[in-house]
Amino acid sequence: MPDFDVIGRSKPKIDGRAKVTGEAKYAGDLKFPNMLVGKILTSPHAHARILGIDTSEAGKLPGVKAVITHADVPELKYGISPARWDENIFCRDKVRFVGDKVAAVAALDEETVYKALRLIRVEYEELPAVLDPLTAMNDGQPQVHDEYPRNINTEIHQHFGDVDQAFKDAYHVRTDRFVGQRTYQCPIEPHSAVSMWADGKLTVYSSTQSPHYFQYYLAREFGLAMGDVRVIKPFVGGGFGGKLEPTGLEFAGAVLSRLTGRPVRMFYDRHEMFAHNRGRHRQYMELTSGVDRDGRILGLYANFIMDGGAYTSLGVASAYYAGAMLPLTYGFENFKFDMYRVYTNLPACGAQRGHGAPQPRYALECHLDMVAKDLGMDPIQIRLVNARRPNTVTPNEFRVNSCELTACLEKAREMSGWDEKKGNLPPGRGIGVAVGSFVSGAGYPIYRTDLPHAAAVVRVNEDGTSATLYTGAVDIGQGSDTVLCQMAAEAMGFTYESMKIVAADTETTPHDFGAYASRQTLMSGWAVKRAGEEVKAQLLSMAAELLDVDASTLDCRLGVIFDVASGTARLNFTEVARTFFVKRGPLVGKGSYAPPKLGGKFKGAAVGTSPAYSFATQVSEVEIDAETGEIKVAGVWDVHDCGTVINPSLLSAQVHGALFMGMGESVWEQVVFDDKGKIMNGNLGEYRLPTALDMPKVTSALVHGEEPEPAGPWGVKEVGEGATIPTMGCYANAIYDAMGIRLDSLPLSYEKVWKALKEKREQER
């Protein structure tokens, strides 16, 4: 390992103190003079025509300052995915799910807002609803959107190599079917936005993962120049994909503010968050593979259907991701992928941690274990046979540089005691394995643009004692502000403790696409590294002038400028930086990053491309109560190939957090609807996220290749989403090992285990 001064160390979080003392202000905490409170009225029906809306009573309520409906807002449809802009600020002709946006109110206080909402009279004509994605495409089904016949939102047919021939050549061909459920991100902080529209300029404070996309879409919707829209991210309490796109809170809030001339704070409560959704899709997954005698995969066919809900959100990408990520981990050549993403009259699904990848990965990891069983192979062995090698290209044309999946598997095997445990555990106990891989940033932005993906500026403050990093990167709790400051300090030869940061404000910080696709450490990191290096070069040239030596003889580390050859300290950062300002003006460095051109030319080729990929293996050991189906997780071993580590404690927090989410989806989480499309568990009591008490003991380790990842600054790769991906398959495989039951539908709930065990006993009788 090269030696670093600032990166590679568990520096305390730069915002830790503000958060633990409660000083940190989230969007919903902000207060401005004359601020109003706003809320959105939503549809009680899954599918209904709007016959009329009467807001007159609501408008008369004392304290109400504005009531708006579709008549008061632009008609232009929006969405995060330009492929399908299918959402209106307020429904115009009909509502498409329980929770669809119908009207909004701004009033002096929350109490009045709620009262006013109840006074709005909406006349509906109920329509038959589409709730089942499997029949949604049938003839004669109601149409969710007239523009999309047979309710098909996205249709994908990809074929690389020749899968049919591969199956003919195969020693063994097998098909299995699996189901993944709708789950919701459940960030702890509910969505909030404060909008202020004054003097032709719209300013929005929002709990967002991407000020840039919010700025872009707000400007587009209201016909404003991007420069007249300012989006600012205060502290954010988690997003996980659910806060990537602007919501009714920003759009309606902007209009309410324009009409009243006052700041308007809008928010979702917990149930409204569930209705706004953008969580994981429900997915029906059929996998067929053909393998040779050694278990080598010759070809894979994935045939999927996704329940997209009423709108597209990021679902086109989710649909492509679902197939595209499968070949990353295993080196097969022939791959076919068919997918229909269908509209239903349910909340819209989008990107949730791991995006389209975790459920198909669960399916493939279960399927592969079943293939291994057919062949009499050990699950780790079949994965070792197939594990992708470094410097290879997937059939769908993703270039993989560093890849230590084999090392991950071997390390996980050793750490977990796999060889001793497999087949030797007491009854009711089992051990399972699964792997995963994820992008370190998407190769292309969400809408087509030639903007660089990230940019940064570092300004050394005039007295030279500190430096401020200006970055559009978005810290939503994961710690990007901290790691980027570490990276800036490393690149400048300064200390972390001297760093300040201004981030995620479209007016004061340079452009960055934001927190999604595990992109910031690599992409924003590049921009920051370049900005820091530019500062250092200027600093050293100043020092060289002062010392009358050649700049190339000098370097700077941790604020000390020294002679490279002898190692003698000559000057310090602070005094040279101050002199620089006096003699040459502001000491500023800037940097930006755009990935190289990536991927193939076929339709959808962009989705899944990335400069670099992380790889991971998880092994888990479970204990099943054979009478109740209760699953206790005795231990999890997670091994990651995530490149160079900037902050070890933040990295392990990401692994734990991602595993926690993966675990929730494995065993507990599912958004449930009644037969009218109403959410039955839109609260934290009945939508059960695991609690700290449910967290198993996690042992994690990292593996590194001989060469650092060339595509990342200092060789970094992603970790934030990767650890969510193997977990579901890993648990399912461990449950199979323990009890001999194969659960083909998530979540692997206690009752499903109980039921499968009962059926197994009945069969054996």
Added chain:
Amino acid sequence: MYLPDFAYYAPDTKEEAVELLVRSRGTARVIAGGTDLMVKMKQGLLSPEALVSLKNLDGLKEIGTGSGGLFIGSRVTLNELINSPVIQATYPSIAGAAHQMANNQIRHTGTMGGNLVSAVPSADLPPIFIALNARVRVTGPAGEREFPLSDLFLGPGRTSLAPGEILTGVVVPEQKTTGSTYLKFGLRRSGALAVVGVAAAVTMEGPTVKDARIVLGAVAPVPFLAGEAAKTLYGREFTTELAEEAGRVAASECRPISDIRGSAEYRRDLVRVFTRRSLEKAVREGHV
């Protein structure tokens, strides 16, 4: 979600509280910890015109033993049940039941009285109290009365309290039971309501079961005394097989429904399992 408008009273005496409730003609409700009531009001399931808080009635916070047995005031919180030295010394199984409830924040605020009067089918305290033959004390316009806790429950959210009546406490009479326990099956370790809850109280004479009471929660509209299951035990030597037999009878006696937390079929089988497990625990470990 926003609370509807209501008037709020915090009287200083029980008499005043009763008076306020009577005068409201059924439009007022008692509020203790509010952990059940506030949620229902926010969801629009209840909209009382007035709330009568018991917060100034310190007499309702008492825990003590006397000639009648163990007395627990209705305003005693769930955490106070858990931490009370008196309960620890008499029926730790009550503390054990309380400890399986909700989460620490809710246990700090929620009260025993609220848990009983809310008459939620999955509530965790009724089974253990009914198993221990507890009686409730109420005060109302017609004065004080005391009756078996099992008679309090009429259906989900419905009790036999007369208009204006307040639950003042619970009495666990002196008894010969040698062991009792409550086992809850929830879908995660904290903050999950019972899919099934089973309380068992047994009186052993050597290896023989002299008397037993088995109470099932969350498998009928009200907490449910599994009489037939208990009868299978009387006078017989306790074994795991016998407990299993009682479990099977309890499973056939209960009347579960399917809901978001579990199917009727699952609940029925869980009743068998937890009846056996709770009996074994009460027999072998005493009041736990």
